[in-house]
Amino acid sequence: MFTSVSHQKAQGAWRARWLPRGAAVLAGLACPLALAAAAAALTTPAAATSSRPAATAAPRCSAADLEVWVAADQGTGAAGTAGYPLEFTNISTHTCTLTGHPGVSAISSSGHQLGSPAVWDNSVAPHAVRLAPTATGYALLLYSNVITENCPPADRVSSLELRVIPPDQSQSIHAFWPFAACTAPGQTKFLSVRVIAPGIGLRGDTG
Numbered sequence: 001m002f003t004s005v006s007h008q009k010a011q012g013a014w015r016a017r018w019l020p021r022g023a024a025v026l027a028g029l030a031c032p033l034a035l036a037a038a039a040a041a042l043t044t045p046a047a048a049t050s051s052r053p054a055a056t057a058a059p060r061c062s063a064a065d066l067e068v069w070v071a072a073d074q075g076t077g078a079a080g081t082a083g084y085p086l087e088f089t090n091i092s093t094h095t096c097t098l099t100g101h102p103g104v105s106a107i108s109s110s111g112h113q114l115g116s117p118a119v120w121d122n123s124v125a126p127h128a129v130r131l132a133p134t135a136t137g138y139a140l141l142l143y144s145n146v147i148t149e150n151c152p153p154a155d156r157v158s159s160l161e162l163r164v165i166p167p168d169q170s171q172s173i174h175a176f177w178p179f180a181a182c183t184a185p186g187q188t189k190f191l192s193v194r195v196i197a198p199g200i201g202l203r204g205d206t207g
Contacts, residue, residue, distance in 0.1 A: 061096035063171035080146035085201020090131040103165035114181035118191035126195040138201030151182035
């Protein structure tokens with residue numbers, strides 16, 4: 001069967017009309033797909049970032065986590081009051097935090113409390129102090145020479161150490177520090193303490 005030249009020309013014209021239109025359709029479909037892939041690539045890192053777990057908060061330091069000591073060689077004195085850094089060293093294997101005032105009392109050699117517990121000095125605002133293992137924080141301990149020096153002799157007694165309770169805890173730690181205490185009525189508040197601050201307390205530090 002023979003195909004006429006005019007028929008072949010007609011087929012060529014038909015192809016010329018429809019093939020470009022099909023290519024345009026395919027190109028139109030490809031553009032949205034490429035845009036969608038690009039958008040997915042951009043949003044994937046954000047999704048991964050938002051799925052990361054939050055850092056675990058460190059627990060409060062307990063008495064068992066700490067060693068407490070008085071840096072007596074870093075003491076300063078002014079206007080009848082001496083200041084000494086009361087140091088808190090983390091001896092545990094985990095990080096913990098201290099926030100606020102410790103409880104502090106003078107203790108006799110027989111284990112009895114002498115005078116009133118240290119008054120909380122609020123001249124510095126409290127904030128959380130994070131202690132990694134072996135790290136140290138301190139609270140400035142203020143001792144009134146005026147009160148103890150004017151204490152009646154019968155009520156002026158020797159203190160052997162301090163009983164220290166970390167903030168928000170009930171168990172205590174003892175720190176060796178011999179000094180004169182007063183048990184006379186109205187003269188028992190010879191100690192005060194500021195909030196715990198970061199770092200090792202040195203002479204001149206104010207907490």
